[in-house]
Amino acid sequence: MKKLFALLWFSIVMLTAVCGLIFYTDSRKSQQSSQNNAQAAIYTMAGTKPTLPLAPSAQVRTKPASDRGALGTDYKAMQGSGKSVSAPDSSRAPDAEPATEAESAKKYTFTEEMYPYRAMLSKEQQEVYDDVYAAAVERRSDCAVGAMISQDALNDVMTAVYNDHPELFYLDTQYSYEYSGSGRVLKVTLKYNATAADYENSLKKFNDAADAIIKGASALTTAEDKEKYVYNAIMDSVKYNASAPVNQSAYSALVNKESVCAGYSRAFQYIMQKLDIPCYLCTGYSKGGAHAWNIVKLGDAYYNADISWDDSLGESGGYTYRYYNVSDEKFSVDHTRKGLSVKLPKAAGE
Structure with missing residues:
Protein backbone atom coordinates (compact mmCIF):
# COMPACT_ATOMS: atom_id res chain seq x y z
CA MET A 1 0.00 0.00 0.00
CA LYS A 2 2.80 2.39 0.86
CA LYS A 3 4.47 1.66 -2.49
CA LEU A 4 1.25 2.43 -4.37
CA PHE A 5 0.83 5.70 -2.48
CA ALA A 6 4.42 6.73 -3.21
CA LEU A 7 4.01 5.96 -6.93
CA LEU A 8 0.81 8.01 -7.07
CA TRP A 9 2.51 10.95 -5.33
CA PHE A 10 5.47 10.86 -7.75
CA SER A 11 3.11 10.86 -10.75
CA ILE A 12 1.28 13.94 -9.43
CA VAL A 13 4.57 15.82 -8.93
CA MET A 14 5.80 15.00 -12.47
CA LEU A 15 2.48 16.00 -14.03
CA THR A 16 2.57 19.32 -12.19
CA ALA A 17 6.12 20.01 -13.43
CA VAL A 18 5.22 19.25 -17.06
CA CYS A 19 2.15 21.50 -16.92
CA GLY A 20 4.25 24.28 -15.45
CA LEU A 21 6.82 23.98 -18.24
CA ILE A 22 4.11 24.11 -20.93
CA PHE A 23 2.56 27.18 -19.34
CA TYR A 24 5.96 28.94 -19.16
CA THR A 25 6.73 28.22 -22.83
CA ASP A 26 3.33 29.50 -23.98
CA SER A 27 3.79 32.63 -21.88
CA ARG A 28 7.20 33.34 -23.49
CA LYS A 29 5.75 32.89 -26.99
CA SER A 30 2.88 35.20 -26.16
CA GLN A 31 5.26 37.78 -24.73
CA GLN A 32 7.53 37.60 -27.79
CA SER A 33 4.53 37.92 -30.10
CA SER A 34 3.38 41.01 -28.22
CA GLN A 35 6.84 42.53 -28.51
CA ASN A 36 6.92 41.82 -32.23
CA ASN A 37 3.49 43.36 -32.70
CA ALA A 38 4.53 46.43 -30.75
CA GLN A 39 7.70 46.75 -32.82
CA ALA A 40 5.68 46.42 -36.03
CA ALA A 41 3.36 49.15 -34.81
CA ILE A 42 6.34 51.44 -34.21
CA TYR A 43 7.60 50.83 -37.76
CA THR A 44 4.10 51.45 -39.10
CA MET A 45 3.90 54.80 -37.34
CA ALA A 46 7.41 55.79 -38.32
CA GLY A 47 7.20 54.61 -41.92
CA THR A 48 9.14 51.90 -43.73
CA LYS A 49 11.46 49.85 -41.61
CA PRO A 50 15.00 51.17 -42.19
CA THR A 51 17.35 48.68 -43.82
CA LEU A 52 21.04 48.76 -44.68
CA PRO A 53 22.11 48.18 -48.29
CA LEU A 54 22.76 44.58 -49.18
CA ALA A 55 26.38 43.54 -49.06
CA PRO A 56 27.69 42.49 -52.49
CA SER A 57 27.51 38.82 -51.51
CA ALA A 58 23.81 39.21 -50.70
CA GLN A 59 22.78 41.11 -53.81
CA VAL A 60 20.48 39.13 -56.09
CA ARG A 61 20.59 39.59 -59.85
CA THR A 62 17.16 40.42 -61.21
CA LYS A 63 17.74 41.49 -64.81
CA PRO A 64 16.19 39.10 -67.36
CA ALA A 65 18.44 37.59 -70.00
CA SER A 66 16.53 39.49 -72.70
CA ASP A 67 17.92 42.77 -71.35
CA ARG A 68 21.54 41.75 -71.82
CA GLY A 69 23.38 42.49 -75.01
CA ALA A 70 26.20 40.84 -76.86
CA LEU A 71 29.85 41.59 -76.11
CA GLY A 72 29.61 45.03 -77.67
CA THR A 73 32.42 47.23 -78.97
CA ASP A 74 30.79 50.60 -79.53
CA TYR A 75 33.26 53.12 -78.13
CA LYS A 76 33.68 56.38 -80.05
CA ALA A 77 36.87 58.39 -79.66
CA MET A 78 36.99 62.18 -79.56
CA GLN A 79 36.93 63.51 -83.10
CA GLY A 80 37.84 67.05 -84.13
CA SER A 81 37.46 68.94 -87.39
CA GLY A 82 39.84 71.80 -88.11
CA LYS A 83 39.67 74.97 -90.20
CA SER A 84 42.61 77.05 -91.30
CA VAL A 85 42.27 80.78 -90.65
CA SER A 86 44.36 83.74 -91.74
CA ALA A 87 45.83 84.97 -88.50
CA PRO A 88 49.31 85.44 -87.03
CA ASP A 89 50.38 82.68 -84.64
CA SER A 90 50.35 85.10 -81.72
CA SER A 91 46.69 86.00 -82.15
CA ARG A 92 43.65 84.65 -80.32
CA ALA A 93 40.07 84.28 -81.39
CA PRO A 94 38.53 87.77 -81.62
CA ASP A 95 35.66 86.94 -79.30
CA ALA A 96 37.75 85.27 -76.60
CA GLU A 97 38.64 86.78 -73.24
CA PRO A 98 42.04 85.27 -72.33
CA ALA A 99 42.32 86.73 -68.85
CA THR A 100 38.84 85.57 -67.88
CA GLU A 101 39.43 82.06 -69.20
CA ALA A 102 42.78 81.81 -67.42
CA GLU A 103 41.18 82.82 -64.14
CA SER A 104 38.47 80.17 -64.62
CA ALA A 105 41.06 77.45 -65.20
CA LYS A 106 42.94 78.36 -62.00
CA LYS A 107 39.97 77.27 -59.88
CA TYR A 108 40.63 73.58 -60.50
CA THR A 109 43.25 71.17 -59.17
CA PHE A 110 43.78 67.72 -60.64
CA THR A 111 45.79 65.00 -58.89
CA GLU A 112 47.55 62.39 -60.99
CA GLU A 113 46.06 59.52 -58.98
CA MET A 114 42.50 60.53 -59.82
CA TYR A 115 43.09 62.21 -63.21
CA PRO A 116 45.95 60.32 -64.87
CA TYR A 117 45.36 61.47 -68.45
CA ARG A 118 46.24 65.07 -67.63
CA ALA A 119 49.56 63.92 -66.19
CA MET A 120 50.42 62.31 -69.54
CA LEU A 121 50.41 65.70 -71.29
CA SER A 122 53.15 68.26 -71.78
CA LYS A 123 53.09 71.50 -69.80
CA GLU A 124 51.59 73.38 -72.76
CA GLN A 125 48.95 70.71 -73.27
CA GLN A 126 48.04 70.82 -69.58
CA GLU A 127 47.39 74.55 -69.87
CA VAL A 128 44.97 73.90 -72.73
CA TYR A 129 43.44 70.99 -70.79
CA ASP A 130 42.68 73.32 -67.88
CA ASP A 131 41.16 75.93 -70.20
CA VAL A 132 39.01 73.37 -72.01
CA TYR A 133 37.81 71.87 -68.74
CA ALA A 134 36.88 75.30 -67.39
CA ALA A 135 34.98 76.08 -70.59
CA ALA A 136 33.13 72.76 -70.41
CA VAL A 137 32.15 73.25 -66.77
CA GLU A 138 30.75 76.67 -67.67
CA ARG A 139 29.22 75.20 -70.85
CA ARG A 140 30.93 77.76 -73.06
CA SER A 141 31.29 76.95 -76.74
CA ASP A 142 34.52 78.78 -77.57
CA CYS A 143 37.81 78.33 -75.80
CA ALA A 144 40.87 80.34 -76.83
CA VAL A 145 44.14 78.42 -76.95
CA GLY A 146 47.01 80.44 -75.55
CA ALA A 147 49.69 77.74 -75.44
CA MET A 148 51.63 76.68 -78.52
CA ILE A 149 50.22 73.26 -79.49
CA SER A 150 49.66 71.44 -82.75
CA GLN A 151 46.52 69.78 -84.07
CA ASP A 152 47.71 66.32 -83.03
CA ALA A 153 48.54 67.62 -79.56
CA LEU A 154 45.04 69.09 -79.29
CA ASN A 155 43.44 65.71 -79.95
CA ASP A 156 45.35 64.25 -77.00
CA VAL A 157 44.16 67.15 -74.85
CA MET A 158 40.52 66.61 -75.78
CA THR A 159 40.81 62.87 -75.21
CA ALA A 160 42.42 63.47 -71.81
CA VAL A 161 39.67 65.86 -70.69
CA TYR A 162 36.92 63.52 -71.82
CA ASN A 163 38.52 60.40 -70.31
CA ASP A 164 39.34 62.02 -66.97
CA HIS A 165 35.95 63.63 -66.38
CA PRO A 166 32.80 61.50 -66.65
CA GLU A 167 30.94 64.25 -64.78
CA LEU A 168 30.96 66.21 -68.05
CA PHE A 169 28.12 63.99 -69.22
CA TYR A 170 26.79 66.73 -71.48
CA LEU A 171 30.02 67.09 -73.50
CA ASP A 172 29.90 65.58 -76.99
CA THR A 173 32.65 63.52 -78.61
CA GLN A 174 32.77 65.96 -81.55
CA TYR A 175 34.57 69.31 -81.49
CA SER A 176 36.01 71.79 -83.98
CA TYR A 177 39.01 74.09 -83.93
CA GLU A 178 40.81 76.82 -85.85
CA TYR A 179 44.51 76.76 -86.66
CA SER A 180 47.01 79.10 -88.26
CA GLY A 181 49.03 78.58 -91.41
CA SER A 182 51.84 77.01 -89.40
CA GLY A 183 49.44 74.49 -87.84
CA ARG A 184 49.22 76.09 -84.40
CA VAL A 185 45.77 75.73 -82.80
CA LEU A 186 44.13 79.07 -81.99
CA LYS A 187 40.65 78.22 -80.77
CA VAL A 188 38.56 75.18 -79.81
CA THR A 189 34.79 75.06 -80.18
CA LEU A 190 33.11 72.55 -77.88
CA LYS A 191 29.93 70.73 -78.77
CA TYR A 192 27.34 69.46 -76.32
CA ASN A 193 24.89 66.58 -76.49
CA ALA A 194 21.10 66.68 -76.03
CA THR A 195 21.27 66.74 -72.21
CA ALA A 196 22.72 70.27 -72.28
CA ALA A 197 19.48 71.72 -73.69
CA ASP A 198 17.86 71.38 -70.25
Whole structure:
Protein backbone atom coordinates (compact mmCIF):
# COMPACT_ATOMS: atom_id res chain seq x y z
CA MET A 1 0.00 0.00 0.00
CA LYS A 2 2.80 2.39 0.86
CA LYS A 3 4.47 1.66 -2.49
CA LEU A 4 1.25 2.43 -4.37
CA PHE A 5 0.83 5.70 -2.48
CA ALA A 6 4.42 6.73 -3.21
CA LEU A 7 4.01 5.96 -6.93
CA LEU A 8 0.81 8.01 -7.07
CA TRP A 9 2.51 10.95 -5.33
CA PHE A 10 5.47 10.86 -7.75
CA SER A 11 3.11 10.86 -10.75
CA ILE A 12 1.28 13.94 -9.43
CA VAL A 13 4.57 15.82 -8.93
CA MET A 14 5.80 15.00 -12.47
CA LEU A 15 2.48 16.00 -14.03
CA THR A 16 2.57 19.32 -12.19
CA ALA A 17 6.12 20.01 -13.43
CA VAL A 18 5.22 19.25 -17.06
CA CYS A 19 2.15 21.50 -16.92
CA GLY A 20 4.25 24.28 -15.45
CA LEU A 21 6.82 23.98 -18.24
CA ILE A 22 4.11 24.11 -20.93
CA PHE A 23 2.56 27.18 -19.34
CA TYR A 24 5.96 28.94 -19.16
CA THR A 25 6.73 28.22 -22.83
CA ASP A 26 3.33 29.50 -23.98
CA SER A 27 3.79 32.63 -21.88
CA ARG A 28 7.20 33.34 -23.49
CA LYS A 29 5.75 32.89 -26.99
CA SER A 30 2.88 35.20 -26.16
CA GLN A 31 5.26 37.78 -24.73
CA GLN A 32 7.53 37.60 -27.79
CA SER A 33 4.53 37.92 -30.10
CA SER A 34 3.38 41.01 -28.22
CA GLN A 35 6.84 42.53 -28.51
CA ASN A 36 6.92 41.82 -32.23
CA ASN A 37 3.49 43.36 -32.70
CA ALA A 38 4.53 46.43 -30.75
CA GLN A 39 7.70 46.75 -32.82
CA ALA A 40 5.68 46.42 -36.03
CA ALA A 41 3.36 49.15 -34.81
CA ILE A 42 6.34 51.44 -34.21
CA TYR A 43 7.60 50.83 -37.76
CA THR A 44 4.10 51.45 -39.10
CA MET A 45 3.90 54.80 -37.34
CA ALA A 46 7.41 55.79 -38.32
CA GLY A 47 7.20 54.61 -41.92
CA THR A 48 9.14 51.90 -43.73
CA LYS A 49 11.46 49.85 -41.61
CA PRO A 50 15.00 51.17 -42.19
CA THR A 51 17.35 48.68 -43.82
CA LEU A 52 21.04 48.76 -44.68
CA PRO A 53 22.11 48.18 -48.29
CA LEU A 54 22.76 44.58 -49.18
CA ALA A 55 26.38 43.54 -49.06
CA PRO A 56 27.69 42.49 -52.49
CA SER A 57 27.51 38.82 -51.51
CA ALA A 58 23.81 39.21 -50.70
CA GLN A 59 22.78 41.11 -53.81
CA VAL A 60 20.48 39.13 -56.09
CA ARG A 61 20.59 39.59 -59.85
CA THR A 62 17.16 40.42 -61.21
CA LYS A 63 17.74 41.49 -64.81
CA PRO A 64 16.19 39.10 -67.36
CA ALA A 65 18.44 37.59 -70.00
CA SER A 66 16.53 39.49 -72.70
CA ASP A 67 17.92 42.77 -71.35
CA ARG A 68 21.54 41.75 -71.82
CA GLY A 69 23.38 42.49 -75.01
CA ALA A 70 26.20 40.84 -76.86
CA LEU A 71 29.85 41.59 -76.11
CA GLY A 72 29.61 45.03 -77.67
CA THR A 73 32.42 47.23 -78.97
CA ASP A 74 30.79 50.60 -79.53
CA TYR A 75 33.26 53.12 -78.13
CA LYS A 76 33.68 56.38 -80.05
CA ALA A 77 36.87 58.39 -79.66
CA MET A 78 36.99 62.18 -79.56
CA GLN A 79 36.93 63.51 -83.10
CA GLY A 80 37.84 67.05 -84.13
CA SER A 81 37.46 68.94 -87.39
CA GLY A 82 39.84 71.80 -88.11
CA LYS A 83 39.67 74.97 -90.20
CA SER A 84 42.61 77.05 -91.30
CA VAL A 85 42.27 80.78 -90.65
CA SER A 86 44.36 83.74 -91.74
CA ALA A 87 45.83 84.97 -88.50
CA PRO A 88 49.31 85.44 -87.03
CA ASP A 89 50.38 82.68 -84.64
CA SER A 90 50.35 85.10 -81.72
CA SER A 91 46.69 86.00 -82.15
CA ARG A 92 43.65 84.65 -80.32
CA ALA A 93 40.07 84.28 -81.39
CA PRO A 94 38.53 87.77 -81.62
CA ASP A 95 35.66 86.94 -79.30
CA ALA A 96 37.75 85.27 -76.60
CA GLU A 97 38.64 86.78 -73.24
CA PRO A 98 42.04 85.27 -72.33
CA ALA A 99 42.32 86.73 -68.85
CA THR A 100 38.84 85.57 -67.88
CA GLU A 101 39.43 82.06 -69.20
CA ALA A 102 42.78 81.81 -67.42
CA GLU A 103 41.18 82.82 -64.14
CA SER A 104 38.47 80.17 -64.62
CA ALA A 105 41.06 77.45 -65.20
CA LYS A 106 42.94 78.36 -62.00
CA LYS A 107 39.97 77.27 -59.88
CA TYR A 108 40.63 73.58 -60.50
CA THR A 109 43.25 71.17 -59.17
CA PHE A 110 43.78 67.72 -60.64
CA THR A 111 45.79 65.00 -58.89
CA GLU A 112 47.55 62.39 -60.99
CA GLU A 113 46.06 59.52 -58.98
CA MET A 114 42.50 60.53 -59.82
CA TYR A 115 43.09 62.21 -63.21
CA PRO A 116 45.95 60.32 -64.87
CA TYR A 117 45.36 61.47 -68.45
CA ARG A 118 46.24 65.07 -67.63
CA ALA A 119 49.56 63.92 -66.19
CA MET A 120 50.42 62.31 -69.54
CA LEU A 121 50.41 65.70 -71.29
CA SER A 122 53.15 68.26 -71.78
CA LYS A 123 53.09 71.50 -69.80
CA GLU A 124 51.59 73.38 -72.76
CA GLN A 125 48.95 70.71 -73.27
CA GLN A 126 48.04 70.82 -69.58
CA GLU A 127 47.39 74.55 -69.87
CA VAL A 128 44.97 73.90 -72.73
CA TYR A 129 43.44 70.99 -70.79
CA ASP A 130 42.68 73.32 -67.88
CA ASP A 131 41.16 75.93 -70.20
CA VAL A 132 39.01 73.37 -72.01
CA TYR A 133 37.81 71.87 -68.74
CA ALA A 134 36.88 75.30 -67.39
CA ALA A 135 34.98 76.08 -70.59
CA ALA A 136 33.13 72.76 -70.41
CA VAL A 137 32.15 73.25 -66.77
CA GLU A 138 30.75 76.67 -67.67
CA ARG A 139 29.22 75.20 -70.85
CA ARG A 140 30.93 77.76 -73.06
CA SER A 141 31.29 76.95 -76.74
CA ASP A 142 34.52 78.78 -77.57
CA CYS A 143 37.81 78.33 -75.80
CA ALA A 144 40.87 80.34 -76.83
CA VAL A 145 44.14 78.42 -76.95
CA GLY A 146 47.01 80.44 -75.55
CA ALA A 147 49.69 77.74 -75.44
CA MET A 148 51.63 76.68 -78.52
CA ILE A 149 50.22 73.26 -79.49
CA SER A 150 49.66 71.44 -82.75
CA GLN A 151 46.52 69.78 -84.07
CA ASP A 152 47.71 66.32 -83.03
CA ALA A 153 48.54 67.62 -79.56
CA LEU A 154 45.04 69.09 -79.29
CA ASN A 155 43.44 65.71 -79.95
CA ASP A 156 45.35 64.25 -77.00
CA VAL A 157 44.16 67.15 -74.85
CA MET A 158 40.52 66.61 -75.78
CA THR A 159 40.81 62.87 -75.21
CA ALA A 160 42.42 63.47 -71.81
CA VAL A 161 39.67 65.86 -70.69
CA TYR A 162 36.92 63.52 -71.82
CA ASN A 163 38.52 60.40 -70.31
CA ASP A 164 39.34 62.02 -66.97
CA HIS A 165 35.95 63.63 -66.38
CA PRO A 166 32.80 61.50 -66.65
CA GLU A 167 30.94 64.25 -64.78
CA LEU A 168 30.96 66.21 -68.05
CA PHE A 169 28.12 63.99 -69.22
CA TYR A 170 26.79 66.73 -71.48
CA LEU A 171 30.02 67.09 -73.50
CA ASP A 172 29.90 65.58 -76.99
CA THR A 173 32.65 63.52 -78.61
CA GLN A 174 32.77 65.96 -81.55
CA TYR A 175 34.57 69.31 -81.49
CA SER A 176 36.01 71.79 -83.98
CA TYR A 177 39.01 74.09 -83.93
CA GLU A 178 40.81 76.82 -85.85
CA TYR A 179 44.51 76.76 -86.66
CA SER A 180 47.01 79.10 -88.26
CA GLY A 181 49.03 78.58 -91.41
CA SER A 182 51.84 77.01 -89.40
CA GLY A 183 49.44 74.49 -87.84
CA ARG A 184 49.22 76.09 -84.40
CA VAL A 185 45.77 75.73 -82.80
CA LEU A 186 44.13 79.07 -81.99
CA LYS A 187 40.65 78.22 -80.77
CA VAL A 188 38.56 75.18 -79.81
CA THR A 189 34.79 75.06 -80.18
CA LEU A 190 33.11 72.55 -77.88
CA LYS A 191 29.93 70.73 -78.77
CA TYR A 192 27.34 69.46 -76.32
CA ASN A 193 24.89 66.58 -76.49
CA ALA A 194 21.10 66.68 -76.03
CA THR A 195 21.27 66.74 -72.21
CA ALA A 196 22.72 70.27 -72.28
CA ALA A 197 19.48 71.72 -73.69
CA ASP A 198 17.86 71.38 -70.25
CA TYR A 199 21.02 71.26 -68.19
CA GLU A 200 19.59 71.90 -64.71
CA ASN A 201 16.99 69.17 -65.06
CA SER A 202 19.53 66.79 -66.61
CA LEU A 203 21.99 67.47 -63.80
CA LYS A 204 19.38 66.71 -61.14
CA LYS A 205 18.48 63.41 -62.79
CA PHE A 206 22.14 62.52 -63.13
CA ASN A 207 22.94 63.31 -59.49
CA ASP A 208 19.84 61.55 -58.16
CA ALA A 209 20.63 58.36 -60.07
CA ALA A 210 24.29 58.38 -59.03
CA ASP A 211 23.57 59.29 -55.40
CA ALA A 212 21.25 56.29 -54.99
CA ILE A 213 24.13 53.93 -55.78
CA ILE A 214 26.70 56.01 -53.88
CA LYS A 215 24.54 55.91 -50.75
CA GLY A 216 24.34 52.14 -50.81
CA ALA A 217 28.05 51.68 -51.45
CA SER A 218 29.03 54.21 -48.79
CA ALA A 219 27.42 52.08 -46.09
CA LEU A 220 29.95 49.33 -46.77
CA THR A 221 33.41 49.25 -45.22
CA THR A 222 36.07 48.12 -47.66
CA ALA A 223 36.95 49.51 -51.07
CA GLU A 224 36.53 46.01 -52.50
CA ASP A 225 32.96 45.70 -51.20
CA LYS A 226 32.10 49.18 -52.43
CA GLU A 227 33.47 48.39 -55.87
CA LYS A 228 31.48 45.17 -56.22
CA TYR A 229 28.32 46.86 -54.94
CA VAL A 230 28.62 49.56 -57.63
CA TYR A 231 29.51 46.98 -60.28
CA ASN A 232 26.44 44.89 -59.46
CA ALA A 233 24.13 47.89 -59.21
CA ILE A 234 25.06 49.15 -62.67
CA MET A 235 24.80 45.68 -64.21
CA ASP A 236 21.32 45.28 -62.74
CA SER A 237 19.98 48.63 -63.90
CA VAL A 238 21.46 49.14 -67.38
CA LYS A 239 20.54 47.48 -70.67
CA TYR A 240 23.08 47.25 -73.49
CA ASN A 241 21.71 49.08 -76.52
CA ALA A 242 23.95 50.20 -79.37
CA SER A 243 21.24 52.67 -80.47
CA ALA A 244 20.81 54.31 -77.07
CA PRO A 245 20.88 58.15 -77.08
CA VAL A 246 24.07 59.84 -75.78
CA ASN A 247 25.53 56.37 -75.31
CA GLN A 248 29.11 57.60 -74.89
CA SER A 249 28.07 59.46 -71.75
CA ALA A 250 27.62 58.25 -68.17
CA TYR A 251 24.18 59.86 -68.36
CA SER A 252 22.92 57.16 -70.72
CA ALA A 253 23.70 54.42 -68.20
CA LEU A 254 22.73 56.16 -64.97
CA VAL A 255 19.62 58.01 -66.12
CA ASN A 256 18.37 56.44 -69.34
CA LYS A 257 19.38 52.92 -68.24
CA GLU A 258 20.49 52.04 -71.77
CA SER A 259 24.04 52.37 -73.02
CA VAL A 260 27.11 50.79 -74.61
CA CYS A 261 30.56 49.95 -73.25
CA ALA A 262 31.58 53.62 -72.99
CA GLY A 263 28.47 54.64 -71.04
CA TYR A 264 28.72 51.68 -68.65
CA SER A 265 32.40 52.40 -68.03
CA ARG A 266 31.99 56.13 -67.52
CA ALA A 267 29.11 55.59 -65.09
CA PHE A 268 31.25 53.13 -63.11
CA GLN A 269 34.21 55.54 -63.22
CA TYR A 270 32.13 58.47 -62.01
CA ILE A 271 30.66 56.68 -58.98
CA MET A 272 34.01 55.19 -58.00
CA GLN A 273 35.56 58.66 -58.18
CA LYS A 274 32.81 59.97 -55.88
CA LEU A 275 33.71 57.18 -53.45
CA ASP A 276 37.38 58.34 -53.59
CA ILE A 277 38.48 55.12 -55.27
CA PRO A 278 40.77 55.77 -58.27
CA CYS A 279 39.11 54.46 -61.41
CA TYR A 280 40.12 55.19 -65.00
CA LEU A 281 38.49 54.86 -68.39
CA CYS A 282 40.65 52.62 -70.56
CA THR A 283 40.11 52.43 -74.32
CA GLY A 284 41.37 50.27 -77.12
CA TYR A 285 40.22 47.37 -79.26
CA SER A 286 38.52 44.06 -78.67
CA LYS A 287 37.02 41.53 -81.06
CA GLY A 288 37.80 43.86 -83.95
CA GLY A 289 35.98 46.92 -82.60
CA ALA A 290 36.72 50.03 -80.53
CA HIS A 291 36.02 49.26 -76.89
CA ALA A 292 36.07 50.87 -73.43
CA TRP A 293 36.54 49.39 -69.96
CA ASN A 294 38.01 50.43 -66.60
CA ILE A 295 41.15 50.19 -64.52
CA VAL A 296 40.58 50.34 -60.75
CA LYS A 297 43.11 50.95 -58.00
CA LEU A 298 42.56 48.97 -54.80
CA GLY A 299 45.27 49.46 -52.22
CA ASP A 300 48.54 49.53 -54.15
CA ALA A 301 47.37 47.28 -56.98
CA TYR A 302 45.58 48.01 -60.26
CA TYR A 303 42.93 45.80 -61.86
CA ASN A 304 41.03 45.65 -65.15
CA ALA A 305 37.24 45.54 -65.07
CA ASP A 306 34.89 45.27 -68.05
CA ILE A 307 31.44 45.90 -66.66
CA SER A 308 29.52 45.89 -69.94
CA TRP A 309 30.88 42.48 -70.94
CA ASP A 310 30.25 40.94 -67.52
CA ASP A 311 26.72 42.31 -67.69
CA SER A 312 26.19 40.68 -71.06
CA LEU A 313 27.54 37.34 -69.79
CA GLY A 314 25.55 37.32 -66.55
CA GLU A 315 22.86 34.70 -66.01
CA SER A 316 19.49 35.19 -64.30
CA GLY A 317 19.83 34.76 -60.56
CA GLY A 318 23.57 35.35 -60.48
CA TYR A 319 26.40 37.65 -61.55
CA THR A 320 29.34 36.89 -63.80
CA TYR A 321 32.79 38.24 -62.95
CA ARG A 322 34.90 36.87 -65.79
CA TYR A 323 36.24 40.36 -66.55
CA TYR A 324 36.20 41.71 -62.99
CA ASN A 325 39.47 42.68 -61.31
CA VAL A 326 41.85 40.74 -63.53
CA SER A 327 45.44 41.31 -64.61
CA ASP A 328 46.70 42.61 -67.94
CA GLU A 329 48.09 39.15 -68.64
CA LYS A 330 44.60 37.63 -68.61
CA PHE A 331 42.87 40.67 -70.05
CA SER A 332 45.17 40.96 -73.05
CA VAL A 333 43.73 37.76 -74.51
CA ASP A 334 40.85 39.81 -75.92
CA HIS A 335 41.55 43.44 -74.90
CA THR A 336 44.24 45.70 -76.36
CA ARG A 337 44.95 49.22 -75.11
CA LYS A 338 45.41 51.99 -77.66
CA GLY A 339 46.38 55.67 -77.68
CA LEU A 340 46.90 57.40 -74.33
CA SER A 341 45.45 54.40 -72.47
CA VAL A 342 48.72 52.56 -73.11
CA LYS A 343 50.27 54.92 -70.55
CA LEU A 344 47.82 54.03 -67.78
CA PRO A 345 49.24 51.96 -64.89
CA LYS A 346 49.80 48.29 -65.57
CA ALA A 347 47.22 46.03 -63.98
CA ALA A 348 49.19 43.27 -62.31
CA GLY A 349 46.58 42.36 -59.70
CA GLU A 350 44.66 39.09 -59.92
